[in-house]
Amino acid sequence: MNIGIFGTGVVAQSLAPGIARLRHSVMIGTRNPAELMERGTPAQGTQKTFAEWSRAHSEIKLGAFAEAARFAELLINATSGGASLEALKQAGEENLRGKILIDASNPLDFSKGFPPTLLVKDTDSLGEQIQRAFPSVKVVKSLNTVNAAVMTAPKSVGGGEHTLFLCGNDAEAKAKVSEFLRALGWADLIDLGDISGSRGMEMYLPLWLRLWGALGTPMLNVKVVRG
């Protein structure tokens, strides 16, 4: 399948090869590919410049947002939360129309330092904002509750015995995303209903950040234990 990933940071750089390993064809989408390839500093949380990373991952294509959107049968939003709506606007409604978009982003606001606060919460969420801005896109919120390295390697934490959430308005899109996630190794998926489930999934982040602090590693997740 052709997969388009919006974003070039640590999440996209972790997702892209993890997904390409499953024999999907992957294109990373960015605002300005030429400028990105000339950038002399690594993205936050990464070790290499994007050009160096790109040379080490020749299987990953690179294009403008619109190009990645046209290329893809399945899209993943891995941009920072504050930049997501603008990135999708640049991709163009006509290139996104009818497609499934996994929204893996979190609306984190680092402007006042660490810990970040949330740009949107409680009565709304980034997942819902994206769905409202692009009504023809089938938005499925998922993957945002785990570290980038865990997204495509759930077995790296406790042998994979933990839970991934998803939500969205389109049942068929959720079924397709579930199949895609199972292929990545996610055995325990919980469907939280319509896209407003994004509120809880995004508001979980402050707890997740505290768990990282308490355990000293972001290689963690929760398993939902039932009665």
Place this chain on the structure above:
Amino acid sequence: MNIGIFGTGVVAQSLAPGIARLRHSVMIGTRNPAELMERGTPAQGTQKTFAEWSRAHSEIKLGAFAEAARFAELLINATSGGASLEALKQAGEENLRGKILIDASNPLDFSKGFPPTLLVKDTDSLGEQIQRAFPSVKVVKSLNTVNAAVMTAPKSVGGGEHTLFLCGNDAEAKAKVSEFLRALGWADLIDLGDISGSRGMEMYLPLWLRLWGALGTPMLNVKVVRG
């Protein structure tokens, strides 16, 4: 140990007998005990009037907030989040001074129906508000992330193989609360640091409510799986 529980709703009615079973002496604190005993309708989520419940639980004492505070060596706040600060004011700073208070409440706002929103979030929390209002009290946030029935019976969900969080500014108070929680059956406790950890613990509620909806039961909890 003498335990005082603030609140008379479903959480207090579940906590009180569960704690009394461990041979603690328990007093429920309320605004007006006489009025409560005359009330003709059950509290939300309960089946009996408080007087009927009280007759069936003669081991549980009842007193005004101030009386329960004076009685107790360890206090638990199980009032609704919006009423917690006022309840503690009625208990009186002089009766609370230096005592440990487990804050099990959530700042839920049901004024616009279901799902509730949060009265405080993101840059502050109810746990912190209580700690600021009563600086001499050793506030430990805990128990608020599970259903009332699970609080004193963790083994009723998945044999008890799941996690309870706590946070607070006083290390000794957290050690004493941890001992108390272990006696209730909580084997996996995670200390999230100072009282500002309440933010994440309270903002988890929207996800918890969605899980209840998805699984069809509030008898659930999360187990934190480590790398």
